[in-house]
Amino acid sequence: MSHSDDNQPTKFAYWVPNVSGGLVISNIEQRTSHDPQYNVELAQVAEAAGFDYALSQIRFTAGYGADEQHESVSFSHHLLANTTSLKVIAAILPGPWNPALAAKQLSTINILTGGRVAVNIVSGWFRGEFHAIGEHWLDHDERYRRSEEFIRSLRGVWNEDTFSFRGDFYRFNDYALKPKPVDPQPEIFQGGSSRAARDMAARVSDWYFTNGNTPEGLAAQVQDIRAKAAENGRSVKVGINAFAIVRDTEEEAMAVRDEIVAKANPEAVNAFGHEVKNAGKASPEGEGNWAKSTFADLVQYNDGFRSNLIGTPLQVAERIVALKRAGADLILLGFLHFKEEVEYFGRTVIPLVRELEAAGEARAIAAE
Template sequence: MSHHPPVDPESFATPLQFAYWVPNVSGGLVVSKIEQRTDWGYDYNKQLAQLAENNGFDYALSQVRYIASYGAAYQHESTSFSLALLLATERLKVIAAIHPGLWHPGVLAKWIATADQISGGRAAINVVSGWFKDEFTKLGEPWLEHGERYRRSEEFIRYVREIWTSEHAELNGDFYRLHDFDLKPKPVVGPDRPHPEIFQGGNSTDARGMAGRVSDWYFANGNTPEGISEQIRDVSDVATVHGRSVRFGVNGFFIGRDTEREARDVLREIVDKADREAVEGFGSAVKQAGQSTGDQKGMWQDSEFADLVQYNDGFRTGLIGSPEQIATRMLEYKRRGVNLFLLGFLHYLEDVEYFGREVLPIVRELETAELERV
C-alpha cells in the first residue's frame, strides 16, 4: 500500500463522492449473458435511487441512448427519467446525459431550470458529444467529424451557462446564437453552485481541452491511477490558463465480495459469458470513432475485448475485490486528484447496499487517517 502524500492536502480534505450509472436502458451495465438482477424500468429505478441516497451516493447519472444498440434493446429518455428520480428522492443529485445536436441549448436550459426548481437545486447535465453515428443519421441529423462535435459541445455549454446566469444573454457562435434573452425562472443558486453542474466525458485531446475551458466536471473512462493522473494534469493545465478549476470523476465497475477470490470469480464469469457479437460490434463502432481523432487519443483506443464488456472500461479501474482492497484502491485515485467515482454494478440493489454497508465506512476511515498524517 503506497503512502505518498495527496496531491493537494486542502482538496483531499473534501470527502470522496459517489455516483452510480442509472440502469435506464435494458441489458444492465455489462454486455454479458450472465444473470443480472437489474431492471431498466421505473419502479426498480425509483427503489434503487432511494436506496442509493441512503447508502452514501451523492449523484445518479441517467444514460442517453436513442435507439437499440449493443445489448441495450430498450431505453428510457434521460431528462424525463432524471426528473422522475429527482421527485422520488430528497438529497440525490441526478445528472441527465444529453446530446448537443439533438437538443436546442435554450430549450434544454429551460427544461433543466424547471427540473432544478422542482427538485430544490438537484439537477445536473452530462454533455455527451456522441460516438454513435446512427443516433444522429437515423434521426436525419448531420453527423459532424470528431473535432467539430467537441466544438459544438463547447459552444452548447457556453450557451447554457450564459442563459442560466445572465439577464441579457448574448452569444454569437458558429453553431448557436443568443440575442438579449432572459430566462425566468433561473435555476436554483446556492453556495458554490451558481447554476446546475455541467459534466462531460471523453478521453481525446479535444475533450480534455473543452473540459478545461468550460466544464465543471470531467468524467474519465476507467483507467489505472497513472492513466488518470495524465488526464487530470492535461485538463487542469488548460483550466489554470483560463482561471478555472475542474473536478474529476472516474468510471469504475464495482465487484465487492467478502474475499478477492469471490470477486474475481464474478468478473471471470461476466467475461466468459460476454455477448461476443454485441461486444465486438460496440468495439468496432467506438474504435472507429476514436481513430477519427487527430492524435488517436479517443476513448476506447487501447481497450481489450474484456474491457469492452463494460461500456466505459469500468473493469480497468480495479474496484474488484474485498471491501478493504476496494477502499484502498479508491484512496489511491483520490491522492491523484479524483473527486468522485461513477460506479456500475451487476446486481444493483444488492451491490449498492453492500457498498454502503461494507466499503464506504472503510473509505471514510482511510480518508480520516490520511488527513491526520498530513
C-alpha cells in the same frame, strides 16, 4: 504528491440503468432492471447508502445490449421527485437538444427540486444513432466545438440578464430566461478521453468524466486538465468510471469478473468496439475513449474493469483512496446487481473509505 482536494471526501455516483441490458455486454445474469419502479427503489437505496449522484444515460436507438431506452431528462426528474438529497445528472446530446430548450428545461427541474439536477453533455460516439434520427454526424473535433458552444450557451442563459451569442452552431439575441435557476445552479459534467475533450473541459465544464483507468493513467490525465484549466483561471473536478465487484473474498470477486467476460456477447462487444474505436480514430491524435481497450475492457463499456475495484471491501476502499490521490474527486460506479450491490457497497466500502480518508488527513496534519 496529492492532486485532488484531500479535505473533500470522495463523492460517489452510480449509473442509472434507464436502458435495458444492465452495465455489461454479457449473458451473465444481471439482477438489474430498467423498469421505472426498480429505478425509484434503487435511487432511494443509493441515497440511504451514501451516494451523492446518479447519472442517467442517453440513448435513442437499440444496440450493444440496450434494446430499450427511457429518455434521460424526464427519467432523471422522476428519480428526483422520489428522493430528497440525491443529485441526478441528466445526460444530454447536442444535436437532438437545442441549448435554449435544455437551459429552460433544466432550470425548471432545478427549481422544482431545490437545485438537485445536474447535466452531462455527451458529444456523441454512436454514428448509427445520429443517422437513425436524421441528425448530422459531425467529425470528432467539430462535435466537441458544438458541445462547447452548447455549454457556453447554458451558462450564458442561466447567468446573464439578457444573453446574446454568435457561434458556428448556436445563436441567441438578447434572450432573457426567467425564472433563473436557484443555487446551486446545475453542475455541468462532460466526458471523454481525447485531447479535444480535455481542452473543452478546461475551458467550460465543472466536471470531467474519464473512462476507467489505473491511478498512474488517471494522474497523467488529471495533470493535463489541471494545467489547462489553470491557464483559463478555472478548476475542474474529475470523475472516473469503475465497475465495482465487491465480495466477501477476493476469489469470489475475481470469479464474477471472469464469468462476466466468459459469458460476454462477442458480436455485441466487437460491434461496440468497432463503433467506438472508429469514433476515437477520428480524433486528430487517433486516440479516443477506447483506443487501448481490450475485449474484456469493452465488455464493461467505459473501461470499468481497468479501475480494478474488484475484491474485498477493504481492497476496493484502498484502491478508491489511491484513485483519489491520483486526482479523482468522484467515483462513477456500475454494478452487476444494482440494488443489492449498491446497498452492500454503502454498508461495507464507503465507511472504510471515510476511515482511510480520515487517517490520511491525520497523517498529513502530523507531517506538517
